[in-house]
Amino acid sequence: MENFPVINLANINGEEKKATLEQIEDACKNWGFFELVNHGIPQELLDRVERLTKEHYRKCMEKRFNEAVRSKGLDCVQDELKDMDWESTFFLRHLPTSNISEIPDLAQEYREAMKEFAEKLEKLAEELLEVVCENLGLEKGYLKKAFYGSRGPNFGTKVANYPACPKPEMVKGLRAHTDAGGIILLLQDDKVSGLQLLKDGQWVDVPPMRHSIVVNLGDQLEVISNGKYKSVEHRVIARSDGTRMSVASFYNPGNDALIYPAPPLLEREAMYPTFVFEDYMKLYSTVKFQPKEPRFQAIKALNSS
16 A cells, blocks of 8 residues: 555646656556546535435435345355445446436435536546546547547446445455446545455555545556556455445446557557447446456457457
């Protein structure tokens, strides 16, 4: 945790720009994750989203989760559960069209806070994609255009709570996986930890920091960078000492966006196939918790069949 990359984004436009770009480049190449401070999203908004997310879980989701646990007998398990996750979730879609008004049980204040939060995160995601373009030597706007498709990017939020678990050694909060999409922005609980990434064969904690945004790269940026950057396996461990909040927003390509390694980055040959993002997601949904390399091989085989 001492070496985990924490980057002050306020320095991206000043005298420290070169050093900040180098920090982000190192994080993208060697970690696949980094944590942003001074990212431009108001602390008051972050506090409001956290408060309302926790209130919503307590009022609308906690009872359902506990009933599901009892109905499945999960509090009495004796062997490790390898095919489920100890989490309570719901999903919000922001782009290309929003479904926030359709989600049941959300208080109006919560809907408005999440809409405002999504607008800020969308701008931050696009700013970070420009930074990645600059570091990779791609023309300005390359990644946004690559993600666009015919209707613009897919952008949505997974709101998750990881309740206190009576037997945390028997189940993962969320099993190990890489993220399928583009760039992921996470507001995580600053009191209850649990997120870990795999680095050099070791599981490393992603440190909880108040008002920070954790960023990680998905499979699509690995493909477009032709493997210069890698999506990294990560997981959430179950904890017995409290409920962990996670608000993860995914800025992904549009369904019909054609994804392939950026031609300027092809020193010799393309290391990844060309594919339509929606086809990749259909495959990913069936093999999310399996190693990613066979996914790329499978999508390549699908293209040649």
